[in-house]
Amino acid sequence: MKLHFQQVDVFSTEPFKGNPLAVVTGADSLTDAQMAAIANWTNLSETSFLLKPSSPEADYRVRIFTPHSELPFAGHPTLGSAHVWQTLSHTSEKGPEKDLIVQECAAGLVPIRKLAGGLAFAAPPRRRCGPASEEERNRALQALRLNADDVLDIQWADNGPGWLVLHLTDREAVLAIQPDWAALVGQKLGVVGKWEKEPAASGACFEVRALVGENPGYEDPVTGSLNASIAQWLIESGKAPERYTAFQGTALGRAGRVSIEKQGDDIWVGGAVVTRIDGTIAL
Template sequence: MDLTFRQMDVFAIEPFRGNPLAVIIGADGLSDVQMAQIANWTNLSETTFLLRPTHPDADYRVRIFTPLTELPFAGHPTLGSAFVWQSLGNTSKSDVIIQECSAGLVPVRRQADRLAFAAPPRRRIGPVGAGDLTHALTALGLASEDILDAQWVDNGPGWVSLRLCSRRDVLAIQPDWQALKEQRVGVVGAWDPVRDGTDAQFEVRAFVGDGQGWEDPVTGSLNAGIAQWLIESGIAPAHYVASQGAALRRAGQVFVDKVGDDIWIGGNVVNRISGTITL
């Protein structure tokens, strides 16, 4: 059996410097085991499978797999999957694309020359408990005085976020992957316009303790949770740009826009590979 395959470059401001995503189209006939095996084989941070929707308001359904597990929601897979669905000539039932995933329905819209998704409700918010905070600080080589604040920003993957003083502090982190274990920790720090420039206002890094541990290049779900936290608390303006990926020699930009009650997380999406995958 052959299925249509795409590999996307999401959140990139330069070619091949965003977060890659594999998309398998027409995957309704695949089993859970087959999806997991394919995602393990592509070995990208996420692989998505486009399916017929089950919800009457949805345009399509997506399942999102890492090499090790399935996620209820993730950001760059949402933008990449929506781009592929639209590129196949599909049109939405309304003025926005409605994606169905395990976390529910996620609106996606075109915003200038980018796509953006509406940040979904967080499953867990509030201060981080002492045990989880100590775990995160130890794994990232930080002391309590190195952070300004810590907050749960979990919209599905399980993110804890630490706010540091500066971009420089964020980029200086050297994680201990064994100590991180299964925790997912996002770190954010403000850019200094004089030292860092004005291309972005915040620097973000995402540390994932799954398996042997890894750093995600550009992370939509984490940026969505951080944006909700920072905007609600008055730390960030309603419109800003976050930079992510510099520590991995990537060049990702995430565009955050609060419109009414919704916070939209946007970025560039480019198709890099088109073909078929043979099962």
């Protein structure tokens, strides 16, 4: 059996500077075990599988796997999957590109719209928010080798993957972090700090890092789900304007750019998506 396969670069227009995503389309015939095996084999942070929707409101359904588990929602797989679905639909008999796409995933229905040069999804509700406990704070500080006075606040900002977020004083403090990977096991930590000197013509900017304590631990290059929940927290608390740009991947030599914009009750999280590999996967 052969299925259509694409690998896309999300959140950057520079070749190989975003976050890669593997996408398998027409995956309805695959078992859970086959999806898990493919995701483990691609060894990317996420692999997504496009299926027929079960909701009449959705254009497609997606299942998102890391090399080790399945996620109810993730940001760069949402934009990457929508890009692949839209590309294939536009080149088939289904008709022209849609201005609004509705994705079905385990977290529910997620609207996705076209942007100039990319796509944006509406941030889903957080499953957990609010201050971290003293024990959670101490574990996070130990894992990131930080002192309490290095941090402005620590809050849960989890929309599925399990993010606990540390708000630091500035961008330089974010980039200076050298994690203790052994202490980080079992935690998923986001870190955010404001640019003191904002890049010319780009408005308010924040630096973001995503540190995942799986075994082995790793840093995710550019993370849509984390940026979505950070934006919800910072905007509603008045710590960020309703429109800004998040930079991510700097510490890894990447050039991730995530656009954040609040419109009405929704916060839209957007960026570029570019196809880098297009072919088939054989099972």
